[in-house]
Amino acid sequence: MLELLINGRVARVDVEPEMPLLWVLRDHLGLPGTKYGCGISACGACTVHLDGQAVRSCTLPVSAAQGKKITTIEGLSKNGLHPVQKAWIEHEVPQCGYCQTGMIMTTVALLEAHPHPTDAQIDEAVTNLCRCGTYARVRKAIHALAKS
């Protein structure tokens, strides 16, 4: 049994220590907001927070997440609407939406580190892939959040 601290709760799961955190979340803990896009840390759809840092959970063995605070999109805020999520609605960021939970988790971590990020900092931090092309709106929403 592994013990994990997810979204402020303790969860116990009986899985292989090498199973990537992504699959523990999706298939064993019923938290499907974190997505699979590539499985090789290339797309960012699986981004979660580990002690507040954005990490790609598809290549992170669950054992490496033990003892750390794991936050997923489902636990980002109590009422389900973090300021970043609100900005995403306001600026109509998502299209298909598949990449967006990862995009939001990345942005939350970026704004924690840099409340007023420059375009270069955004480019460097937000390397998530979006096949639908929502990048312009992601940037706009981040700048709007930095202002508020």
Add this chain to the structure above:
Amino acid sequence: MTSVVSRRDFLKASAVLGGGFALEFSFPVLSRAVSGGPSTEVNAWIVIHPDDRVVIRIARSEMGQGTFTALAQLVAEELDCDWARVSAEYASPNENFRRNHVWGAMSTGGSRGVRTSQDYVRKAGASAREMLVTAAAEQWRVPAATCTVERGVITHHPSGRKLRYGQVAAAAAKLTPPKDVTLRDPKDWKIAGKPLHRLDIPDKVRGKPVFGVDVSLPGMLHASIAQCPVFGGKLASVDSRAAEQMRGVKKIVREESFVAVVADSWWRANEALKALVVQWDAGAYAHADNASVTAMLREGLDAKNLPQARKIGDTAAALQGAVKVVEVEYHSPYINHATLEPQTCTAWLKPEGFLDVWTSTQDGEASMIAASAASGLPLEKVEVHKMMLGGGFGRRGGPQDFVTQAVLIARAMPGVPVKLMWSRTEDMQHGFYRPASIVRMKAGLDEQGRPVALHSTVACPSILKVLRPQALPKDGVDPTAVRSLYDMPYTIPHQQVDYAMRNGHVPVGFWRAPGQQNAFYRECFIDELAAMAGQDPVAYRLAMLKAGDKNRLVLEAVTRAAGWGTPLPSGRYRGVAVADGFDSFTATVAEVSVDEKGEPRVHRVVIAIDSGYVVNPDTCRAQAESNVIFGLGSILYQENNLKNGSIVESNFNDFRLPQMAEMPVVETLLVPTGGFWGGHGEPAILALAPAVCNAIFQATGTRIRSLPLKHHDLQRHARLGDLAGVA
């Protein structure tokens, strides 16, 4: 938490969760199941709750393009309800079969969502409105003409009495629908035409389980699949001894062209899949590669007596008599859709002989047919639950391969729901690719350098032949293969387009704006001719467009907005192109620079679109942005190469998608001129590649006759006619 009930429950008008099973889905829900009190279906499209909530049923699939919202806006506009109380849900494919296609076509592609259903969805709204007003008037015993509606409240003016839609919906539903309704003039629109917030976004930012991959059912198992790497090949043998011993593994499913592992989590299934020792019978195409595809297409180019897609005047004679003849070849590689959500389908063969399927599909009815065929069950025993799509772009419409596979796997696990999800590598290597093509264009010019004749020969696989053979015209000319050439708006007096259908073994499919490669070829070639004639590329094009041609209007609009002819920051160059498709007209100006290392960068893209009408300007703009980034990936990097009969690329490391840093500024001018309905999902991609490549010519003097750009050495100039990029 909301619930889903099956169609069979849905049929019981009074059913409230009757016999259904509770699931944690946000979409799709059938409204009756979740209503607090009895809701009323006023007509097939509109369900009204006693508390005035309005649920609008959407037949088309939502894959990011915004159709869920735009179609709801059109219905709500005519219905005159309170938009704040509107939600949308998918109409059930099974119900559509059963109710004589009351929701029309469900297939979602070709940018058709709004343009081909606007008429009947608006009529549904108007008809329901009339029935609701009539019901109120009957209750008051007054003429309906003395009543007005605002935001779902009916007022009888002489008396000031009011009734809400929720109060009269049940009575309205019993009335006979009016035979004829008058639709509102778009200039009077209050809900349609406005940049309203999309209905699907709040759930998507919360990470609610709305996608096909999110399906979760009691006792559900997971499957990962390996298909024969060579298209058309077969499974020869599988040694599954090691895999069977692995944790969580329940079953190895062997089918003709694939093997799948079923386990209690997807990761375990996929790990066990990797542990299989599989032998494939690759079949006839084991040695196909880029060179064999090129040879196949090239043979087509030179073939005699090809079917003609267009013939105006006498091209051969005009070429003979021309002052100068210019001949070029352009080509494009295969490209995968690479939807971010991989192909997925959940199937559950129930003990009572029913089959339930959940999937991300662009065509729920095609999914039903595929599921029925794979299971051997009649259609009425098959229930398809449409989910939100994590991207579609044409991949999830025709093929339905993922549905067939999921059902075959479920057959091996009767009574147990199994969710199949493809790995990214499977998705990359088993697509229905944008066809590779080569086009030869020959132009005859007069003394002023104007084309008097244009002869194009297209060598390209046929998408219709693969996906919809019954729709292929008798002459064998697939319109998607000759788009932008056979319907070219330029007034060149002699035109001929020949089509050589050369199919090969790589499956091809509808990739966003099918046939768009031709817009790249045509608009770059026209640019070459303008440069040879020493003319401005805009003026050169305008001279060949009839007065009043909408291509002309968007070209003029875009050049004005882009500041065509005005100075640019140092190192930046402009290119222009115009193209129409999907009943819309678009023109694009791209601003590009090429740095000292030869790296191209697209800084700004200005697009003008005339779609006749605009239902939601914000989602239309979002679609233009989407087309730019989707197109940019194919311009800069993307190609699927072939080796040993298989696709070489395996993931996003070798099939690159542009990132945030590469997103240009996109300015979209919506210039609807009215009188027709054009699409928005695809048109804006048409003129992008040529506008970018024409700007690169300005920047480097290099003509780009093939994509992606990564094969061109822009630093050293000119590798004209190079074939490295052909798949």
